Amino acid sequence: MPGFESTDLTFFLDHDTSPFVLFDRHSSIVYLNDAAEILLAYVEKRELFDLALSYAPNDFGARTTPIELHYRQLNFYAVTVAYHDEEHIGIRLYYRPRTRALQPVDPSRFKTTNIHTILEAAIALFAMQNPAKLDLLTDADLPEFKLDQNGFSKLLRRAFHLFRASSDLHISLKMAIGESILIDHKRHPIIRFTITANGRYNDEDRSIKSLATEMRIGTLLDEHRIQLDIPFIQE
């Protein structure tokens, strides 16, 4: 391949969907690609550096290790760690692919909706069976947007059901500043809905993720919290 060695591969690395970070010996970042910039919003630089050291090859060269890593909604199944020279070490993380291909979104199911109405109805339903104290922080100025009303109502019911044993629930609904979701090549702002309590059940996590994915709603399900990142679709 003539001229290959003189080709600058950084351009390709920059646009790789897998995060890649190159550290120096003092754990300072020498290079990171676009995907790694997103990753660093969810994980500390030091943690990635320690991860690289833990899975570094015994000698020079590269080593790939299968390992399950979860940083909020980002899921990885393996890392490759390689020494560039004695001073630099690089780590690449491999995104876990989606288990099944997403069906195209059916636009007819997305109706202009006041999300507060659905939320209020879901809270009324939850309050019938649970005496929990609800602390509500919602942005009343959120405009109407397009939503699968039935699907989202089911999602809310299941999400609330996970907090059936909690005595205090904190609920928030607001625009996530500076974040967006890509759907069918269009970028949409995010409305973030969160329920937080001192604990929760996790028996519906799988069905919540599956239902949310159908509607292109991002999920973050951790020990104390359910977060739904809802695409703010207006046209």
Next chain:
Amino acid sequence: MQNYATRSETVQQIIKSLNLTRTLYVSSIIIGEPWTGKRTLVRHLFPDVPMVDGRDQDAVETLLSQTDALIIDHYEKVPNTERLNLEDKHIIAIADYAGNTQILDEMFAFIYHMPPLRDRPEDILLYADLYRKEAAEILMLSPEISLSKEVLDIHQNLRSLRASIYREVLLQSGEREALERGLYHYFLNHLPQEADYHHHLGLLEKPLLEAGLHLYGSQLRLAEALGINRNTLRKKIHAWL
């Protein structure tokens, strides 16, 4: 529109939630024992939405394909629920029992449980009063009767409550002739099985003694009022109460 009669917080929350979602394309179901007021509530809130009987699969499927809003009654008796597409419509289903909860969870966004009357003591009193007035009006009798909790029959929820109150209104408003006619028919039916005179005497003496003691407070006063000997009264009380 007149309010739906309830003092139950749970039922009020169901009404609130159904009202909030009335303009949305969501599927809801109300599950509860027979005669808890589910159908009346849904009809009250959605008088203009067409209603179909779930036992008729073809009718349900036809209406689902023709309309955006539908009430499906007896949902638990739909022969094949998996053939129904409830997405993208305003559906309110009514069911006497839940059946397969997993299927319900898949099909419905809002699942309400209408509490039975025994869990809504505040509604028992409310409906007892409403039925007392209704019975008095329909039967053209005085509504001034006293209803003790013992006579309120809620084993079939509102249905048996209403029946028990109608019976009570009739009984308490009954004049001598009506009571005698009632007793006449009772004896016609029961004398062939039990012809003992003293046994049937209790029909008269037991309520008489109970009411008398309630009114006069002591056996002495009651014996005086009835004009019988105190010992005779004591014997009768011993025999019947």
